[in-house]
Amino acid sequence: MDNGVSSSASQTTSPSSPLELDKPQCNCGVVGAYNHRQAAAMTYYALHSLQHRGQEAAGIVARRYNYERQKFYYYTHKDEGLVLDVFDEKVLTEKLEGNAAVGHNRYSTTGSASAANIQPFFTTYRSGGIALAHNGNLTNTVALRKYLQYEGSIFQTTTDSEIFLHLIARSKKDSQTEQIRDALQTAKGAYSLVILTDNALYAARDPHGFRPLCIGRKKNDDGSYAYFVVSETCALDIISAEYVRDVRHNEIVIIDDEVVKTGEIKSFNIEDTTPEARHCIFEYIYFSRPDSKIFGYNVDRARRKLGKNLAGESPVPPGTSGAVTVIAVPDSGNTATLGFARVNHKHGFNTKFEIGLIRSHYVGRTFIAPGQDKREFKVKTKFNIVRGVLEGRKIVVVDDSIVRGTTSRSLIKLIREAQPEEVHLRITSPPVKYPCKYGMDFPSREELIANHYPDEQGIGDELGVDSLCYLSFQGLMNSVPSGDGIGYCTACFTGHYPVEVDVASGKLATEE
Amino acid sequence: MDNGVSSSASQTTSPSSPLELDKPQCNCGVVGAYNHRQAAAMTYYALHSLQHRGQEAAGIVARRYNYERQKFYYYTHKDEGLVLDVFDEKVLTEKLEGNAAVGHNRYSTTGSASAANIQPFFTTYRSGGIALAHNGNLTNTVALRKYLQYEGSIFQTTTDSEIFLHLIARSKKDSQTEQIRDALQTAKGAYSLVILTDNALYAARDPHGFRPLCIGRKKNDDGSYAYFVVSETCALDIISAEYVRDVRHNEIVIIDDEVVKTGEIKSFNIEDTTPEARHCIFEYIYFSRPDSKIFGYNVDRARRKLGKNLAGESPVPPGTSGAVTVIAVPDSGNTATLGFARVNHKHGFNTKFEIGLIRSHYVGRTFIAPGQDKREFKVKTKFNIVRGVLEGRKIVVVDDSIVRGTTSRSLIKLIREAQPEEVHLRITSPPVKYPCKYGMDFPSREELIANHYPDEQGIGDELGVDSLCYLSFQGLMNSVPSGDGIGYCTACFTGHYPVEVDVASGKLATEE
Amino acid sequence: MDNGVSSSASQTTSPSSPLELDKPQCNCGVVGAYNHRQAAAMTYYALHSLQHRGQEAAGIVARRYNYERQKFYYYTHKDEGLVLDVFDEKVLTEKLEGNAAVGHNRYSTTGSASAANIQPFFTTYRSGGIALAHNGNLTNTVALRKYLQYEGSIFQTTTDSEIFLHLIARSKKDSQTEQIRDALQTAKGAYSLVILTDNALYAARDPHGFRPLCIGRKKNDDGSYAYFVVSETCALDIISAEYVRDVRHNEIVIIDDEVVKTGEIKSFNIEDTTPEARHCIFEYIYFSRPDSKIFGYNVDRARRKLGKNLAGESPVPPGTSGAVTVIAVPDSGNTATLGFARVNHKHGFNTKFEIGLIRSHYVGRTFIAPGQDKREFKVKTKFNIVRGVLEGRKIVVVDDSIVRGTTSRSLIKLIREAQPEEVHLRITSPPVKYPCKYGMDFPSREELIANHYPDEQGIGDELGVDSLCYLSFQGLMNSVPSGDGIGYCTACFTGHYPVEVDVASGKLATEE
C-alpha cells in the first residue's frame, strides 16, 4: 500500500487508505511506568532495552497532574527512528513531565510506515484521557472496524490497535475497568497491552497470552512503590527494578494510587474461563533478548538447550573425522551454538567453537550502488567474516531459524569468500512453514523457503551448504519449559492456529 | 493552555488536554478544488493568495482514484509555517496526486499551536474517506463535545472543527448529503466549510453566513469544468478561474462528477428557513484582501468609502490652517487613506498623501535582545519610517482599527522619532468594544483599549497622539453595501451577537 | 557553474571548481559593531534592515575576549536564508558572544550558491584572528589569484573577497593598519569593507567609493561609545544609533579601544592621492532603501526628484485629455510615482495617484506547476492587482528601471487582466545598456532589452504597453546631488567605466 507518506520527517501525515489495513502490527515492545517521578526517563530506558523488538519508530505519552487546575495533562512525543534518536534530554525532562507514562517500540514492516500509526495512541473520551500501547495482532479486525464505522466511529489510523480505544469509548459500563474488560472481550487475537488513564495504569494479556508482559517494581524514597510493566525482564534490569511476576494470560492488572501504597496489585480476568496458555515459542527461539526471562524462564537457558538438543540429533556432519569449527550467527545464535559445540565435544567429536562472524555495530539504511546484489550487500554491511578462522576449515554454522532463506543464502556466500573446506548449516528450530497471525511479521506461505522443497537436502542445496539439519519439533518442545497450564503457540511450524482469523464474515472462531 | 507541544517540527504531537478547548478557531482561509488534474497545485496557489487569513500552518488533502484497485486514496500534507514553506515541488507533484483537493490556512493564536490541530482533517467512516477544512467558530462546542463523548466518540484534536466529522459519521441518514445536512443543523455558530468525500466536493456556509466563501470555475481541455471553492475571490484570480457566485448563507453546495459536465451546481438549504445574513463587517474593514470581492462587493471600494466618510466626519485636525501630510499604515490602510486625503483636499484643506511608512517584506520571528521593549522592536522590524516625509510636518495617520492599542502606541512612538510637528490618528472604524465569537481572534473585553477610557481623548492620550477620531457607527454602515436580505454582524462594535454562545447548559439560543 | 552544492542545508560543502570564479559578488549589506555588549544582536538587527541588499545568505562573526586565557575568541554563524531565519536567540546570546562583531548579507546570484562562499570570512594569520565582510567587486581578481597561487596561497572559496585576506596575510608590514593598506592598494575595483581583528574594527571604501558605507555611534552606560559601520543609514535607525559620517572614498577608518573613549575616529588614505568619487547612481534609482541617506543624501528625496523630472519630460500620454490613473510598481517606485503624479497634476493634467498593485508580504520560492509560464506566475505571486482601480481606466505605470524586460512584460500582462483602457509605462531612469562591473548583478549586454531595439517604441511594443518613456540621462543627473568632488558611476547607462576590468594580462588600468 502506497499511503502517500512523505519521507520528510518534518511533515505530519495522515493515513490515506480508508479500507486497506496495515500489515499485522508486528512484534513490538511496550512499557508502562506508574508513580515514578522520572516516569518518562524510565520508560525511555526500558524502550531502549527493548529496541530489538522494534526499530521503526518509538513513542512515549507521559501523564502529569496539574495541581492548580486539578486535572491531568498528557504529553506525547513520537517519531520514526531508534529510541535514542527519537528522544533527547529536552523532550524527556521538559516536555514529557509527569509521574506516569506508557511507551512503545514499533517493528519495521515494509511499506506501511505512517507517522499517524506510531504508538502509543492518545485520545480523550468521556472518562478522560487514555493512552494505549499494543503488542500483538487482532484476528477480528475487519469485522470490528466495519461494525464501529457503522456505529459512527471515525478512524485516525490504519492499525488494529486503535480499535481498542473505540471499543472502550463505546462501552456502556460506568467503571473504567469494566469498559476495558468489555472491550477486551470483544477484541480477539493476540494483545499485550499497557493503558494509562486518569485513574490507573492498566496492563492486560489476551486469554491465550501469545506475547510476553511482566511486572516490576522499585521502592521510592517515600516508601511507595514505582511500578513498571514491560515486554521483557531485560527492561526491568536496565532501570534496576525487581521482577514481581508476569501479567498472566486472560488477566487485566490495575496499578493505581492505592496499589503503590499497599503493594497489592489488583487483578481481573478478561474471559470468565481462562483457556490454556499459548505462549509464542518463537520468543525463545529468536525474538527475545538472551538476558531476559520470558514466560517465567531464562531465554539464554532455553537457547542453550536448543543447541544441545540439536547436537544430540544432528552432530558434526556425517562422515567427518577431522577437526570441525563451529561458529554462530551472532548474536541470537551465540548461546545455542555454545551448547551445540559443547555437546559435540562431550560426545568426542573434534569440534571447536570459534568466532567466525562479527556483527557490525553501525547499522542503518545502506545505499546500494547500481549493479550490486542488494541482499548480499546488506549481509556484507551487517556481518564481518574472520578469514583466519574460516579459511581451509570444515565449518558448521549454527543459526536460529530460516524464514525466506534469502539472508541465509547471502550469508553462506559471504562465508564461502573465506574459502572454507566445507560449510554445514544447523538450525535450532524446525522448518517455518506457516505465517504468524498473532503479531510476528512472517511472510506468506509462498515466500517461506521450507514450502518450496520436499526435504532439508533441497533447501540446503538452494542455500549453498554442504549439509543442512533442522532441530526436530520434538527437540524443540523438549527445550522449552513444560508443566500444568503451560502451552505454546507453534502455528508457524505446525499450522495449528489457536485462534482463527476471521476476515469475511465477522464471526469469531476459537480453537476447537 | 500549555499542551506540551515541542517546538521541534520533526516530531508528531498529539493533543494533551482532555477538556480544555482551544481558543476559537480563528479567521482562516479554506480552498476546495474539483476535477482539475493539478488539484493540489491549484489549491496551493489559492492558499498562498489567502495567506493573509492565516500564517501559522497550512495543509492540503488530495484525493486520487486508483483505477486498478477501484477506490479512492487520500494524501495529506500539513505543517506549521507559510504555504510556500510547507509545500514543495516533490510534495505537490509526487505526494499530493489526484484531481480533487481541499486546503486550509490557519491563523496564529497564542499558545494553542499543535500539530494535530492543523487542518484539513481527514478520516474514514462508513461512507468512505472524508476531508474537511473549516473557517469560523462554533458556539455550542462544549455541549456537542460532551454529548459526542458520552456517545463514545474519541477526539484527536482540541478544535471544534473535528466535531463536524463526528456529527457526520454519527448521522443515521443514508445519503451523504443528508448526513452533512444533519450535522450542520446540529452545529451552531460560524462556519464556512469545504468537505471532500468519495462522492463530491461539498461547500457550506452557516445560516447567518458570517464568514465569506465563493465559487469559481475554469474550463478544462476536455470541455468539463474544474470547480473551486475559496474564501475570497483573490484566490480565483491567481489561478485564472472565473467567479461564479458566492456560496449563500444557509446553503450546502455540491460539486460532483455530474456538475462538472452540466455546469449546474447542486444546492440545498441547511435550515428550512433562511434567516437574514449576518456578514462579518470586519472583513471589509481589515481582514480581506483589498483586491478581493467579498459578499459580492469590492473590498477596495468599501475601504475607500470608509476613508471618505471618515474625512467627512473628521477632516484635518480642528484649528489646522497649514499643510497636512496624510500617511497610511500599510497595507490595509492604503486605500482608505487615499479616500480620506482626497475628500479633505476636495473640501479645500491643504492635505497631501505621502508614503511615510514602508512595510518590511522580510517578516518572521525576531529575536528581541534583553533590555529592548518587545513590542516597540517588533513595530520597528515591521515598519520603516521615511524621515524626510515626516520631519517637521503635521501628520495625520490613517489606520483601520485599534484593538489592544499596544501596536498603535509603539507605531506612534516610532513615527515621533522622525520629529514631526504633530501626529493625529484617524481610524476608519468605530471603537472595538466586544470580543468576536465567530472566528476572529479578538481579545477579551478587558484587553480592548476602547473599554478603558470614556472617550477618544483618553485613548488618544494613551496612544500619544495629538488627536484621535474614530469613524462613527453610522459612517461605517454607510460605507458598506446594503439592500434586501443583506445584514451584518457588528457585534464587536455593538455587543449585539446574532447567535449566543452556549457554554454551560448545552442549550442553543439564536437572535430574537 | 555547477559546483556540486547539495541543497541539503545540513551538509558542509567546499568549493569545487579550481579555476572558474563566481559571478561578481553582487550588491550586499555589511555591518560592523564595536564596543557594544550585545554586538551580535545589534549586527543582527542591522543586517535585517539591510535585507533588501541580499537575501541569499547571512553571517555574523563575533569576537570575545577571554580574560582568563588572555586572548580573543571568534565565533562564526552563517547559513543560507534570510537574517531572521539564519539566527535565533540561542545563537545570538549563547554562541555569538563578545562585544565586537561583523556581519554580511549576500545577494542571490543564479547558480553560484556555495556554503563556503558565505561571508564574513574568518581566518587566523600571524597577527591573530581576522574576520572580513565585503560589498563590491574587484576588477583584477584573476591576476591576483594567479599571483597568490603562484606564491603558495591556497583558496577556500571562489570569491574575490578571500583575496583580501591573503593579501593582508602576505604583507611584509609590521603594523596591521599598514598590512591592510598594502592589501587595498593592490586590490582594484569596488569594495566597501568591514574588518574585525584582535586590535580594531577597520572600515574602508575603495578610492572611487562605488558602494556606500557609513559610521554611526551610540553612548554606552559607562560613557564610552559603541561604534557601528553599516551600508545604509536605515541600519543605524533600527538600533537607534546616531549617524556620524560616511566612510569617505579612499579612506581606511579605524575604531579601536582608544577611539571608543575619545570619540575621535582614526583615518588613513588608501592611495596617496584621492581621485574624484564615483558613487553608484543606481543606489539612488533602485537599490537603497527609501528611508536611508546614501552618499550623504536622502534616497526618498532623490527618487521624488526622479519622478518630478520624468513628469516634466514625459507627462501624461500625448493626446490624452481625460482622467489618468497613475500607479506605482511597489515599493521602490512609490515615492517617484507620487512625485510624477503631483507634477502632472500641478501642470493641469487630470492625473490621480492610486494604489493599483499591492506587493505580497509572503515571499519565497514558489512551485510552478507544469504548463504554467514561470515568470508570469512569479509576478502573480508577488503582485496583486486591484481590479476596481484599473478596470476601464487609462493607466500610467511608473517603475524605476528596466533590465531584461521579462518581469515588466509579465507585469503589464497581469495589469491587462483587469481590462484597463490603456497602459502606459514611465521609467525613472535611462535605458540600461551596459553590465555593471562593480558589484551590481546586471546581465550581459545581450540580455539587456534596451540593446535589442532602436528606440522606446520598439521596447514598449515588446513589453505590450501603449507608450513607454524613459527619463533622460540629463534628467537623471539633475535629480541627484552634485558639487565639488561628487561624481557618479553611470557606466550601466553610458558604458564609461571608471576602472577597467583586467582579465587576461594581469595589468591594472584606471580611468584615463
Add this chain to the structure above:
Amino acid sequence: MDNGVSSSASQTTSPSSPLELDKPQCNCGVVGAYNHRQAAAMTYYALHSLQHRGQEAAGIVARRYNYERQKFYYYTHKDEGLVLDVFDEKVLTEKLEGNAAVGHNRYSTTGSASAANIQPFFTTYRSGGIALAHNGNLTNTVALRKYLQYEGSIFQTTTDSEIFLHLIARSKKDSQTEQIRDALQTAKGAYSLVILTDNALYAARDPHGFRPLCIGRKKNDDGSYAYFVVSETCALDIISAEYVRDVRHNEIVIIDDEVVKTGEIKSFNIEDTTPEARHCIFEYIYFSRPDSKIFGYNVDRARRKLGKNLAGESPVPPGTSGAVTVIAVPDSGNTATLGFARVNHKHGFNTKFEIGLIRSHYVGRTFIAPGQDKREFKVKTKFNIVRGVLEGRKIVVVDDSIVRGTTSRSLIKLIREAQPEEVHLRITSPPVKYPCKYGMDFPSREELIANHYPDEQGIGDELGVDSLCYLSFQGLMNSVPSGDGIGYCTACFTGHYPVEVDVASGKLATEE
C-alpha cells in the same frame, strides 16, 4: 577549548581560536579510490567498514573530469555523524560524481568538534585541485604553523592536517610529486595520507609507519584496474577488492592513469634513508578490526596469541580448584578470550568459555536522568549481562586494555549485579602508562589509572575485582610478528617515543 560550535547541524561554522590547536587528530580511517566509475560509492562502503576508527564525522571528496570544459571538478560532502547517516543515495549518485575519490572517518575527541575540521580537506593551488585525508598526528605542528603564518599563510581549520596543504602549495618544486615529497620531509610525526589531485591519487606513510595503510585493486570491465588505498584490509573485503600490498613506511605511492593500465604502482621514498618501522602495537591489541590484516598480519591471530600468552602467564586465579567461567568484553576481547580459555583448558583447568556480556546494537547518545551515575548508565546501555551465565559462578573477565579505568569499574559493578561468586580480570596488554603522541587519543599521564597504584593489586582493588593480571611486556612482544625491519611503537607502555614532540622551539628531534 570552547570553540563556539553550535549544536545545530544546519549551520556552517568556522574555527574560532587562532592559536590553540585541537587535541591530536586521533585514530581515523582514510580511503582513496581511483579509476572506478562508482568511486564515491566504493569510498562510502570502505569508510563504513572503517567506522570503528572514527564515529564523529565523515566526508568524501569526489573528482570528475568534465570533457566539455576539459577540466576537473571536485565535489565535497561531509558532516558530523556515522557514514550511513552522512551519505544517502542522492548524494552518492548525483552530487559525488566522478571516477576518483578520497574519504575520511573522524574519531570523536571531547570538545573539539568543528564542522570546518571535518576531513577530507579540499583546496585549489597553482597546480590545480587537491583533496587530502590524514590519519595520525604531527609532532612539529606548532613550529610549522608559526612558520607558515609568518610566511603569510592563513588557516581555515585548527587541525595539523591542513599544514600539509600549505606545505605542498608553498613548495617551489615544479613536479607535484616533488612538492608532496618536499612537504612530507618537513612534517614530522605520524601520518598515513591519501591525496587526490588533477594528476593522481597519492598515498603515503611517515618514515616510521606508525599507522596502517594498504593498497588493493579490482579489475574493471575494460581491463584496467581500479585502485584503492585504505587503512585496513577489511575495507577491501567489503568492496571485493584484492589486497596488493601495504604502503611501506617512508613511502609515497602514486596511482595515476598509467598505473591503472600497467598495474605497476609508482613509488618514491620520503626520506633518503628509511628508518626501522615503528608500527603502533595498539592496533593489534585493540584498535583494528579482528578481520583485518594489519602491517601484513591477521589481527585476529595476534589477539589469539595475546590471550594464549596471558593464559600462560596468569591462568585461572591462584588457589582456584573448581569450575571457572571465562567471559570476554565484546567484541574486541572475543578472540583473545577464546585463546585464553583454550590454553587454560589445555593446561587442565576447569575453564569454560561463556557469553556473559552482550553488546547492544543500538548505540548513540543516551540521555542520563538526574541522579544517575553517568558512566554506570552508559555501560548499562552498552552491555547486557546474561544473569544465568554469571550467577553464583567464579568469573574471569578478559579485556584488551585499561586506560582510565572508569569504564572497567562500571562494567565490573554491572557484572556484580548478577551475583557471581568471584570476579577476576585479565588484561591482554601491559599497563598503559604514557600518552600517545601519534594519533591515539590517550589521556594525560595523570588520568591513566596505572600511574596511580604501585601494583596490580592496587588497581584491582580500585576496579572492584578479586584479582587483576596484565599481560607482561615480553608476553605482548611474543604475540606480535617480528623480523627484519619490523619494529613497534610501544611508547604508551614504555614511554620510549620514536619521534619526540617539539612544542616550544620549533626544532625537530628524532630517536637516535
